[in-house]
Amino acid sequence: MTPTPQERRAARHQLAAGAGPSTARRGPSGGRKQPITVEAIIDTALGIVQRDGYEALTMRRLATALETGSSSLYAHVVNKEDLDELLIGRLCAGIDLPEPDPAVWRQQIIGVCTQLRDQYLRYPGISRAAFATAPSHLDTLRITEGMLAILLAGGIEPQAAAWAIDALTLYVNAYSLEVSLVNRRIDRDDDAWVVSRDELLRRFAALPDTFPHTRRYAVELTAGTVHDRFDVSLGMMIDGIARHRPT
Amino acid sequence: MTPTPQERRAARHQLAAGAGPSTARRGPSGGRKQPITVEAIIDTALGIVQRDGYEALTMRRLATALETGSSSLYAHVVNKEDLDELLIGRLCAGIDLPEPDPAVWRQQIIGVCTQLRDQYLRYPGISRAAFATAPSHLDTLRITEGMLAILLAGGIEPQAAAWAIDALTLYVNAYSLEVSLVNRRIDRDDDAWVVSRDELLRRFAALPDTFPHTRRYAVELTAGTVHDRFDVSLGMMIDGIARHRPT
DNA sequence: AGGTAGACACGAACACCGTTCTACACTCGA
DNA sequence: TCGAGTGTAGAACGGTGTTCGTGTCTACCT
CATH class of the missing domain: 1.10.357.10 (Tetracycline Repressor, domain 2)
Structure with a gap:
């Protein structure tokens, strides 16, 4: 059972009973070689922020960079606030x-x-x-x-x-x-x-x-x-x- | 000659040759008893922020509260950033x-x-x-x-x-x-x-x-x-x- | 092999945003 | 009265985050 973005978020805050290990990915990839994943979202988002600043990071901009539609992002992140949290988490992990x-x-x-x-x-x-x-x-x-x-x-x-x-x-x-x-x-x-x-x-x-x-x-x-x-x-x-x- | 919002902003930063004293107001007031002024804008904006938080302060929200259209605000403030600055200025003046x-x-x-x-x-x-x-x-x-x-x-x-x-x-x-x-x-x-x-x-x-x-x-x-x-x-x-x- | 549930992606639409532009009305001084 | 300057209004522009309904793919079970 693939964890939903909400479940992944809860796990990050130790609220989790329930967010079992990620199983293999299932579902269509929209025809691209690399399907969209949370890691790809984070990497791409950080790239946009690095080049154009935090204010330039919009869901549409991010989706375009990933060659998808903005609504697809919501299969992987809860909302923009969740994305923010994922980005900060990534930066902290680098310390x-x-x-x-x-x-x-x-x-x-x-x-x-x-x-x-x-x-x-x-x-x-x-x-x-x-x-x-x-x-x-x-x-x-x-x-x-x-x-x-x-x-x-x-x-x-x-x-x-x-x-x-x-x-x-x-x-x-x-x-x-x-x-x-x-x-x-x-x-x-x-x-x-x-x-x-x-x-x-x-x-x-x-x-x-x-x-x-x-x-x-x-x-x-x-x-x-x-x-x-x-x-x-x-x-x-x-x-x-x-x-x-x-x- | 009435100072424009840009001129007033410049004066706040001592950039101003130019922003002479405010002359008497001219121009229609849109039928309301009290015409729109920068002070009214600041007061109303602070009221909205106080009640609903900074994120709730939008130009449209502010204009509605002043019973005008959002574009009318731009006769008095340069842009939203200018409004921010006016609000902070007001708060500092209260110290x-x-x-x-x-x-x-x-x-x-x-x-x-x-x-x-x-x-x-x-x-x-x-x-x-x-x-x-x-x-x-x-x-x-x-x-x-x-x-x-x-x-x-x-x-x-x-x-x-x-x-x-x-x-x-x-x-x-x-x-x-x-x-x-x-x-x-x-x-x-x-x-x-x-x-x-x-x-x-x-x-x-x-x-x-x-x-x-x-x-x-x-x-x-x-x-x-x-x-x-x-x-x-x-x-x-x-x-x-x-x-x-x-x- | 066929069927099904779950997962993922898509596009349209919703409800909003800041700002500009053009037109109109008002005010004041000459 | 006229004209210049000022203030207001609404439409439109180009954007925002998110939801909803639909279609497609994938893996698993029978």
């Missing part, structure tokens, strides 16, 4: 989780966050889907498990570690989304809004007297490369986490 | 910025972030629009200015303060978006996915052996009320920021 080492726990946690960031940035805008992923999804729980192991190895207390994972994950999602949106604006050649550092400095200098600090510290407020922001902010967060380590 | 006091800078920065969070949560899902707001928008720059003043008063160095504002703002946006999405799922009566703490504990307990830490610390991972997460995470971040204060 390498290190063997925790107390001597370098900071580097290790930064490494996992950086990998996650890079996965999201490779697929511009996709981190929007990560916000909506439920906490019971096994692939994202694997990341939670890996981060927890690192933090515990680093001597962080379990409760502090739990909060830390929450905050770090939200930060990575947010950062990735913002960078993707900025890059999308740049791609659109929307000159009025692409604000280079020089231009931003000029605008900050031109602010009225109600903005004394912003004018004075415009250089600091606009400093650094994009990934400086990430590195420093993550470091700050981890400093705050480390503060609660027992000595 | 009270305290007079900075070195003795209580922590409480003050937490207070601003909490207000911002509460504004976003009052309008479920709207923080998604905040991610897309360009850094030159005067209303959001006012918040930056206020936060900067507080951090400087608290002895944080300018560069560290700048990074801190960036990270805190991203965190608040992300937190608000996630909470909104969870609440939306609850409202949809999507029982399979609304995962109470008890249910999540059950699922964590049922995880396979590859999740030893998650199983062991399921209680910690699921602890606290929603706003505990916010408070603790913010505290952690501020601890990390404070670490760079000169003694």
